[in-house]
Amino acid sequence: MTKIKYLCRSNFKAIKMSIEQIIRDLIVESIEKCYHQEIDSSLVQLQNTRKEFEGDITLVVFPFVRISKKSPEQTAAEIGDYLQQNVPEVEKYNVVKGFLNLVISSEYWVSVLNSISSVSNFGITESSESSNLVMVEYSSPNTNKPLHLGHIRNNLLGFSLSEILKANGNKVVKTNIxxxxxxxxxxxxxxxxxxxxxxxxxxxxxxxxxxxxxxxxxxxxxxxxxxxxxxxxxxxxxxxxxxxxxxxxxxxxxxxxxxxxxxxxxxxxxxxxxxxxxxxxxxxxxxxxxDKIYYESETYLYGKDEVLRGLNEGVFYQNEDSSVWADLSAEGLDQKILLRSDGTSVYMTQDIGTAKERFQDYPVNKMIYVVGNEQNYHFQVLSILLDKLGFEFGKGLHHFSYGMVELPQGKMKSREGTVVDADELMAEMIEVSRKTSEELGKLEGYTPEQAAETYTMIALGALKYFMLKVDPKKNMLFNPEESIDFNGNTGPFIQYTYARIRSVLRKATDREIELVRNISITSDIPAKELQLIKLISQFPVAIKEAGDNYSPALVANYIYELVKEFNQFYHEFPILIEENSQIRNLRLVIAETVGKTIKTGMKLLGIDVPERM
RNA sequence: GCCUCGGUAGCUCAGCUGGAUAGAGCAACGGCCUUCUAAGCCGUAGGUCUUGGGUUCGAAUCCCAACCGGGGUACCA
Incomplete structure (x- = not known):
């Protein structure tokens, strides 16, 4: 178990996973050696060391004091000693209360940065032939009115979720009914x-x-x-x-x-x-x-057929008025109508037909419906009905249930005209963006077309990030009076940071400063740079968690953390003017890698980033 | 009524699979542009994490109850 073994791996994930896994395994081992008791590795709680303490990885030792029958401090010290002796990357440790903070060597972090900067699609897991095929339904508008802000949330969530699932190695079919x-x-x-x-x-x-x-x-x-x-x-x-x-x-x-x-x-x-x-x-x-659009006018008939089949097979029943119903009392639910007394279809009818169509059209492994939480009951019932009709996929449906967008006066109502229209909102934001760009003189020297492309990109960045940074499950509030900010925790802030990085990299080229991606550094990595490397290395974790939890917000929050850290760094330390060439190169590589990470992350949110702004 | 989701700073939100002193942004106030883009950075102020119990070494986080609010609840979608 030598250091070389991990450092030579080109795949970053393997490195990162292995260091944590190694430490985890050795902690289990150390408990056995020191206290003669076997423990389950789930007791080992590792977390990132908080910024205010020295260290990189922290073990919570409280769960072990019962076993060691010693104070938390002493237990931590004994485990720390063991790790230091047996894991080369563990340079030293310190103990604060019941927390064992492990300091991982600079060499390790340099190797992490090197492996990240050498790949173009850092954080992304490509799909393969054997990957799951996920179908994501989103948007699903009614054709009687234009799209409003609620639809915008739906569309952005559906699109972003699809991108995130792809980045987690799934094949995705985006669909719209x-x-x-x-x-x-x-x-x-x-x-x-x-x-x-x-x-x-x-x-x-x-x-x-x-x-x-x-x-x-x-x-x-x-x-x-x-x-x-x-x-x-x-x-x-x-x-x-x-x-x-x-x-x-x-x-x-x-x-x-x-x-x-x-x-x-x-x-x-x-x-x-x-x-x-x-x-x-x-x-x-x-x-x-x-990728595929379904029309209810075409699918509802299949639904009708399925309902009638269910009726024939005794799964459903018919009233005297000839309406058709499902009895869900066994599932703890009510009676659900499937065909009206005049024989016409209801919403549920067509969703049954659509589901059947989709599974016939594609080898879908997972079906996700991006639909508002007001329809939780509907999808609960749909799942049961499909199951009753004998479709094995019924139980596996996933309703990606997101919260409403509310106005200060409450819910939007199309008929009452209290909606924020999608087209109008975008136009207004583009106008604000254009004015701001002009006032700040940001786009001087651009052709009108280039300028328009950029301020439009910024306006949409503001809108999309605003919608996506919020936990999808929660209702959110939009105040038209305050509109959407371009400063602070916003899309433009992130885009701006990207543009700054691009500017630095362009200037590096102009000044003929060579950027060496295979870093070798003889001194320790300075604190701020180290902090950035650690943050960058968390990107794959953020993508995985966003995928596991179906939450674009986790990607948004991650990028914001990274960008905030980078801006502090940018402000505090010179990059191009730095005289120590090793440090200058380290900073350049970090800047480039942060830029790459921002771009990839924002892409997962459906947001483009500008070269200049 | 029943089911369900939520309640964290003045406002909008993170944190919620239990861990160190609860974090950001906006708004307010005070600093920083002859140095790589000030759509930025730094600082000040702002909290009974709705309330009350419980679980335990430890609770914003888990459990129970209450209060407040959103959504759903048999021929709207």
Whole structure:
């Protein structure tokens, strides 16, 4: 067990894993040797040493004092002695209370940096033939209104999660189920037919999804008026809601649509095309995409077939009014409707059909649905229903359940117009970004096109990072008054740090300073540099945890930590002007490696980084 | 009612698979641009981690209860 054995490995992960693994194993061994008792290695709690103490790896010794029957300090010292004698990389140790802080040699950290700086895709695990295929469903818009801030969160989470899963060695298929049928689109259709006066995106200049959304709002306004007047005429609220003419009209359209009435299908096709054209623009601006798009109008029939099969097989039952139900009382849940009494499909019906389609189309090992937490119950039920229908994948579905985006006044409501529109928000942020760039004179010398590309990149960086840095499971708040910051813990801060690093590297080239990636250093690594190397080396761990926990926020938080540390370093120490050439080269390699890590990490969040800003 | 998720600084959030003195950013106040980009750096101030019990060497973290808030709860999606 010599030092050379670990230092020669080119794969960084192997090195890092092995040093911790070696220490772990030897701790178990030392307990046996010193206290004559075998322990489970799960008792060995290793953590990164906190910044305020000397050391790199810390062992919590409290769990062993029961075994040693000695004070925590003494126990720590005995284990420390053993490790120092038997692990060459353990240079020295110190004990603070019950914590054993191990100091790992500079040589070890230099070898870590060397192995990281020599690879181009540090942190990324490539997929292979035998990798799992994960399907990620995200976005899944309704075609009756434009995308809003809630959809932005969904899209960014879905895209980023897909990138993170890829970086963990999975094959990923990004998919989108477009909810293009149902009562909601019929409402827009009805309103357009009644009050549209032939408006089109072309003759109004309004983006297609917004135009259709306007009619959805119009429907709701008229519907409410009708209800009010019916109530005035003496009807109760419930029957007024049922009997309002516009609701009748929309429902009739839905029935006609399911009956494939040519006129309705034509109207539906036309309005959906308007919406798709609009969505494409928004998706492109957001930088998200899909490998496969499903349409509810095509999958709901499969769902219907499956439900009827379930009915025949006695898995489901039918009421006198001919509606079809699932009895979930055995699972501790309620009765769930699967087909309405008029025979039309509900949301659940089509999701069953879509799931079946997907597993027929792809050899999916894992299906992930990126859908808001308001639908937790829906997916719990979907999983059970698919299982009941005999699909072995039913139980393995994963609902990536994320929190709502709330405004200071509470939840966003499309119909009430209290939504933050996706297109508008992006446009506003790009405008703020442009102004800031101009005021700071950051993009002087760029062509207008280059400048636009950069300030757009910064605006989207701000928006995306803002959404992704928050734990996906939690609700988050967006205050339109305060909007989204460009300073502090933000995307632009990270992008700025990257641009600074690129600038330093360009200047190094200009000044003909050679950058030697295979570092040899005769002195100890200075503290700040060491801190950075340790942080960089945590990147693969951050990616793995983000993948295991389905949390882009973990990547965002990691990058922020790294960047904050780098900025302190940058401020405090010269890189190019440093006279000691070994130190100068070390700093250059660290800067380059931090830059590489930022770029890779931000890519996992779907955020680009600029050469200049 | 029942189910479920959450409550950490004035605000927005980290930390939550138990470990050292609970961290950032914003906002406030005070410093730092003739040195590699000040969208930056440093400092000051700001906390009964909702409350009350419990588990143990140790609890923001785990368990129980209460309070407050979000979401869901049989023909919306």
């Amino acid at each position: 477009v909810n293009d049928r149902g009562i909601h689109i019929c409402k827009s259709m009805y309103a357009w037919k009644m009050w549209g006066e032939g408006q089109t995106p072309e003759n109004t200049g309004i983006k297609g999804d917004h135009l259709v959304g306007n009619f959805y709002v119009k429907f709701d306004q008229e519907y409410k008026k009708e209800i009010a007047s019916l109530i005035e005429q003496g009807e109760n609220k419930e029957s007024a809601e049922q009997n309002a003419p516009s609701m009748h009209g929309a429902r009739e359209m839905l029935l006609k649509w399911e009956a494939k009435d040519p006129e309705i299908i034509e109207l539906w096709t036309m309005m959906n095309q308007w919406v798709y054209a609009g969505f494409d623009v928004t998706y492109k601006a957001l930088g998200v995409d899909f």
